[in-house]
Amino acid sequence: MSGYVARVRRGDLPGGGTEFERLMESAARRWASIDPLLPAPPRPRRSGDTLLTVSDEAGRPVAAGTMRYSWYQPGEVGRTWGMPDQHWLTPLVGGPEPGRALDSLLTSWREQLEALPTGTGSESSALLTWPARDVCGVVPLQRHGLQPFSVLAVRRRGRGVPPVLPPRDVVIRLADSGDLTEAVALLMEQHRFEEDFGGVFVQAETAEQTRGVLARALSRRPSWIWVAERRGRLVGLVWVSPPQRARWAAPLVSGASPAHIGYGVVTEDERGAGIGTALVEQAHQALDSNGAEVALLDYSLMNPLSGPFWHRMGYRPLWTTWEARPALALR
Known part of the structure; x- marks a missing residue:
């Protein structure tokens, strides 16, 4: 040199x-x-x-x-x-x-x-x-x-998701404040899973901090959080920030009106049944119809589930953190 x-x-x-x-x-x-x-x-x-x-x-x-x-x-x-x-x-x-x-x-x-x-x-x-x-x-x-x-992965507007129907007894709907406790449990399950890959360190305060942030999100109308419910139990969640709530993401991508997906979670015993795909498809339909040109999300390279799933959903790497x-x- x-x-x-x-x-x-x-x-x-x-x-x-x-x-x-x-x-x-x-x-x-x-x-x-x-x-x-x-x-x-x-x-x-x-x-x-x-x-x-x-x-x-x-x-x-x-x-x-x-x-x-x-x-x-x-x-x-x-x-x-x-x-x-x-x-x-x-x-x-x-x-x-x-x-x-x-x-x-x-x-x-x-x-x-x-x-x-x-x-x-x-x-x-x-x-x-x-x-x-x-x-x-x-x-x-x-x-x-x-x-x-x-x-940090990116998906262009309109990029297709493989059509997969969730099980018949699974309902996909917008979350509200009544879902707070179960939704926090889902997110904490995700946090504990991510600890294995060195990107998350669950602290004594993490659950309460997660509850506070989620409560504020659920108080908005619409919440832009979709949940999957099977026989009265929440089994999955996708949490989206639409363009008007994701202006911070604009410098990261050339596309106009970026959105951001903060969480995509399916509880461990329900994975592989199409629930995650159904949740993401619902979120994409809402984003595409609300003018989001691109959607962004983060995933750990060490997580053996995240990369393959999000690639199937139409995302590909834009930035890598070293x-x-x-x-x-x-x-």
């Missing part, structure tokens, strides 16, 4: 001149060529954060990355969804050799993490998201000790 020079800055990007704009354009062209559903690359400008830059032999920037640190205290919701100390890098990589530029950027990131006084112990992680189809990054990411961990635990396992 000789010839590439890494620098560390605080605050905004240096000048925002023509050379940096060329880096932005280069990254945008590569993203557009590999995946039409990727958004335009975001400009990495966060005042006060640490900015890493990489330049080529002629001094032209070929990569930049913003470092961000999140720390979740005991009792906070974030402790359920990952390590307490999270070090994130938001990379922007361009130039004629993006793999080489990314390699240098990751080397610089490792050096910065090593110099930190705290936050890189056994309960820490180093994370970044990378376009799933941008395969030039795979080897550098692996070389630096990062592992693919989770996927992680090293602890943070200094980054090489």
Whole structure:
């Protein structure tokens, strides 16, 4: 990697001149060529954060990355969804050799993490998201000790779902506040299952926090939560955020009016009967008729059920989150 020079800055990007704009354009062209559903690359400008830059032999920037640190205290919701100390890098990589530029950027990131006084112990992680189809990054990411961990998947509007009818005694309906207790039990069953894949850490407060968030969702009309009920018992659930409740997802995808599916759950003893497919089909019909151009959802790569199911439902990877635990396992 000789010839590439890494620098560390605080605050905004240096000048925002023509050379940096060329880096932005280069990254945008590569993203557009590999995946039409990727958004335009975001400009990495966060005042006060640490900015890493990489330049080529002629001094032209070929990569930049913003470092961000999140720390979740005991009792906070974030402790359920990952390590307490999270070090994130938001990379922007361009130039004629993006793999080489990314390699240098990751080397610089490792050096910065090593110099930190705290936050890189056994309960820490180093994370970044990378376009799933941008395969030039795979080897550098692996070389630096990062592992693919989770996927943000996307489905275009109208993409078909294989027609499967649920059992005759299963009713699919919108949930309401009367379903709160049983729905929390379903979500906690899902949380405990996900613990096996290292992405969820159930805390003492998790059930009550889940109950609070779900109660607020069920108080809305419509709730956008569908449940499957068999003989008076809830056996499945799909929880959707329609476009008007998922504006935060707009920067993640190029399609207009994105929606997000937060949960798709079928209790263990009812899996394989078509209940999950029926739930998702109901959600898709509602989203398609309400103007959602794309739908997004997250799943763990280690979960042997999630990936195959969601692919059958018309989803495919858009972004991959890569992680090293602890943070200094980054090489």
